[in-house]
Amino acid sequence: MARDAHHHLHSPVDLGVADDRGGGLRWASVTIAVATITLLFANAGTLAGWVDEQTPSDWQLRASDISHGWADRMDRIGIGRPRAVLHARWKQAQAKRFGDEAPAEAP
């Protein structure tokens, strides 16, 4: 049994180096907002896919139309292209083999 008591209050988020800059909440809020908006533009297809997975209803159908329209618009502009290119590269990496082995089918 582990005998050495570890320090319970030590958290990974305590960096141990003081930071005098205030406004942590505002800084966090802006960071999260920018990340959210960026993903709304650059990853619109994921949002459309998520809306499609929701229980069908009038609201869901309307949201699906809007989200797919948004994703199409982003695709036309080309904002979704980096994600599509990365995904295609990843699929290529998945398909590579050492020899003639074939990954087993998932149960």
Added chain:
Amino acid sequence: MLFPTLTFGLFFLVAFTVVWAASGSNEWRKILLLLASWVFYGAWDWRFVALLILSALINWSSARIIDAIDSHGARKAMVTIGVIANLGILGFFKYYDFFLEQLGAVLAGAGYARDLPLLQIVLPVGVSFFTFQGMSYLIDVYRGRVKAGSLLDITLLMSFFPHLVAGPIVRASDLLPQFQERPKLDRGMVAMALLLIVWGLFKKAVIASELSVNLVDPVFFDPSAHSSLDLLIAAYGYAVQIYCDFSAYSDMAIGIAALFGYRFPRNFNQPYRAQSLQDFWRRWHISLSSWLRDYLYIGLGGNRGGLAMQCRNILLTMLLGGLWHGAKWTFLIWGGLHGGVQVIETLWRKAGLPGLPRLLAIVLTFHIVTLGWIFFRAETFQAAIAYLGGMMHGDWRNTVTTPLLAGLIGLGMAFHFTPPLLAQGIAIRLRALPAPLLGALVAAMILLIDAMRYEGVAPFIYYQF
């Protein structure tokens, strides 16, 4: 509601906005966090929210009584009742059918076969975590380590959504003082929180999911259809998968709690660089191993009472730690293996025998841990034995491992040999960035992970416990 999903992302955005907007009053803030936690938990099954509230009420009222009475005997009786109530909840939901099945087998063996009333009980997500948290709170109040808290604080302590379903098991002594005042965010905390969330997302959605779907699940599903090499690599793959899966949950839980201003303790510390099983348990699921040490091992007598008692206590603690994971013989064997090896390590040390060279100790420890994972992952004891038997067949053809899977196993192992404070060093640099730049960076990382992740997200392994 799984962390690495858009549903959770939207839930988090609403909760973050509402809770911080209401932070003028710490009480309202906690009430909103509690409501958010119930919505989070109710997404699995609303009936279990009632169980969570009942559990919180039992622990709150028991602790109040313990705090209010002076008689040592009465306090001891009350803490015993409270612990039994918690164990009753855990036992009913988790072990009732298991023990009845074992009883049925014993009766049948003795010629008294009976139809016993099995209930096919649905296991509430996270019940092992919140009952252990409740018990530690009661015992800490009894031992005078913490004061009995308010109903709101105790209910929030047990329900707080980041740790609710898969830990870390956050002690009352860590969290209750933080609930007393309105928390503040500083940039370093936020930067580290975001780093942990993105890092956890990568480990879960990319490494653990890819290894699970394309290597571990198919091989463990039908070991007889695979070569010895496949079985060996799938065992290593599972070692990496379970680390990336569980540590990812802990990382995200710590990061999400930090964005609400609360500090959770570290739960993993590069476990596969451990040089012994005792060292492993100082690095793996630290909140559980320290719980077992403080409330079970020491409660049993710890290393008092001589070497034989110490070895008995180690073994008992690890066996019960195995059983905590679930009502299966494979978990008991897993716990027994860990306990048995720790007993050997203790005897080795007491005998004054020399330690192994560092590298050899790390390799040996990792392989003992991986052997244990085979029992942990297998559906039955027989399946685990068949798996191990298949590894001895000597058929060294590769039929499943691709360069990507091999690379991900290597990557998962490589994390263990990076500088221990690497993440903190990165966070210190990140906190100096302007918020819009950091936001764009976080989005780019999430986009990269989303492009690599396996389609769909499997539940975390530790959700079943």
